[in-house]
Amino acid sequence: MKNIYLIIVVAIALAFQACDKIDGQYTTPVPVKDWYGKKILLEDYTGHSCVNCPRAAKAARNLEALYGEKLIVMSVHVGDFALPAPGDGLPEDFRTQAGTDWDNKFIHTATGTGLPNGMVNRWGFPTTSNIIGDGAWGSKISSMMTQVPYMSVAFQNNIYTAADSTVSGTVKVKVLKVNNYKTNLTICITEDSIIAGQKNSVSFGDPSLPAFVPNYNHMHLLRGSINGSWGSTVFDGTTYNLVGTEKPTSYTYKIPKSLWKVKNLHLIAFVYDANTYEVLQAEEIPVQ
Numbered sequence: 600m601k602n603i604y605l606i607i608v609v610a611i612a613l614a615f616q617a618c619d620k621i622d623g624q625y626t627t628p629v630p631v632k633d634w635y636g637k638k639i640l641l642e643d644y645t646g647h648s649c650v651n652c653p654r655a656a657k658a659a660r661n662l663e664a665l666y667g668e669k670l671i672v673m674s675v676h677v678g679d680f681a682l683p684a685p686g687d688g689l690p691e692d693f694r695t696q697a698g699t700d701w702d703n704k705f706i707h708t709a710t711g712t713g714l715p716n717g718m719v720n721r722w723g724f725p726t727t728s729n730i731i732g733d734g735a736w737g738s739k740i741s742s743m744m745t746q747v748p749y750m751s752v753a754f755q756n757n758i759y760t761a762a763d764s765t766v767s768g769t770v771k772v773k774v775l776k777v778n779n780y781k782t783n784l785t786i787c788i789t790e791d792s793i794i795a796g797q798k799n800s801v802s803f804g805d806p807s808l809p810a811f812v813p814n815y816n817h818m819h820l821l822r823g824s825i826n827g828s829w830g831s832t833v834f835d836g837t838t839y840n841l842v843g844t845e846k847p848t849s850y851t852y853k854i855p856k857s858l859w860k861v862k863n864l865h866l867i868a869f870v871y872d873a874n875t876y877e878v879l880q881a882e883e884i885p886v887q
Contacts, residue, residue: 610663634669635747636775637742640869640881641672642718643733643819644698644706646680647689650798653805653815655733660818662737669744671867672819672881673789677702680714684755684813688796688813697787697824705769705876719743720878722870749776752784752868752882755847759861759887764791766886767851772833774844781873784848786825788886791863802844822859825852825866833870861887 645652657673676693683692705724706716716730719739723729726809731739750772758769759789760823772784799808808815824830826848854861869881 601638610887619782631816632648634744636751637744637746638668638881639670640665640720640867641670641736641740641800642701642721643672643674644677644702644714645716646676646678646682646714646816647691647693647795647797647815648682648684648687649680649714650800650810651803652680652715653797653799653808653812654843655717656740656802656818658733658736662740665737666744668883670740671869671881673787673867674817674819675701675821678707678714687785688811689746689798691795691815693793693820695821695823697785697828700828720881721876722878724876741851747776747781748880749778750774750782750870750880752870752880754866754868754882754884757866757884757886758829761819761861764854764856764861766866767849767856767865769847769849770882772846772848772870772880774840774842777842778867779836779839780834780879782833782870782879783830783872783873784826784833784868785828785830786848786850787867787869788822788825788852788854789865789867790801790820790822790859791821791865792860792864819865830871832873836873 641659643655658851661670675698675699681694683690705718715733716751717733717736718729719731719736720743721729732799744866753771755769755771770784770786794814797812799805799810799812801810831848834840865883866886867883869878871878
């Protein structure tokens with residue numbers, strides 16, 4: 600009788616341990632209600648003439664320090680606040696086609712809202728609840744961090760060739776939980792440590808900075824999308840996506856080395872529900 604009882608206890612323990620493991624690249628057992636491999640994409644919609652935007656950038660930096668690699672930040676310069684203004688010490692144009700398309704779809708055109716604003720995994724669209732101010736980023740990220748991901752995203756064989764300034768490789772999307780999502784994969788490129796001007800409000804922006812910062816450190820700045828604003832189809836949604844199913848997407852991109860610093864570049868890939876636009880999983884790696 601004792602032996603039977605021992606067998607039952609061991610079986611139950613093993614069952615709980617199995618529930619704490621995620622297939623694929625997430626193979627380390629984790630406690631219940633802890634992190635299961637879900638990475639969060641925070642999009643900070645901003646502009647160098649937006650005087651309140653340094654506050655949002657600081658909030659993003661603090662959250663990144665808190666969550667590390669679990670949080671992926673993308674700074675998207677859009678709209679009138681991102682227009683070049685040489686007379687104000689802001690000659691750069693950090694706008695991108697992808698950023699403009701996303702802003703028109705999710706933020707500005709639909710609601711008439713200003714900056715700064717952001718999205719956390721693009722959750723809440725098509726209602727305006729997808730638009731989240733920087734003061735609420737932390738609570739939304741925290742609430743989504745413990746979700747078990749439906750899919751994993753992994754870069755493979757990423758190679759930067761200095762001779763022609765080209766980066767190429769493959770992004771593999773793998774199903775971790777059975778689903779019937781129709782999904783797209785978008786691959787973006789961002790740059791850190793861009794030193795350029797930024798306006799600031801001492802009262803409502805970053806109080807540690809003056810009203811104009813000529814050498815502001817722009818981080819996670821979106822440089823563009825490698826495979827278009829809306830990416831490419833991974834799963835078409837016509838059948839169930841079974842656990843273990845993998846779909847690779849190849850990429851090749853020529854970097855304008857004279858304009859961007861390769862050592863500061865990162866690739867970001869995110870797979871999203873093509874019907875709701877919610878980001879299901881994301882990944883980030885340095886270009887070299």
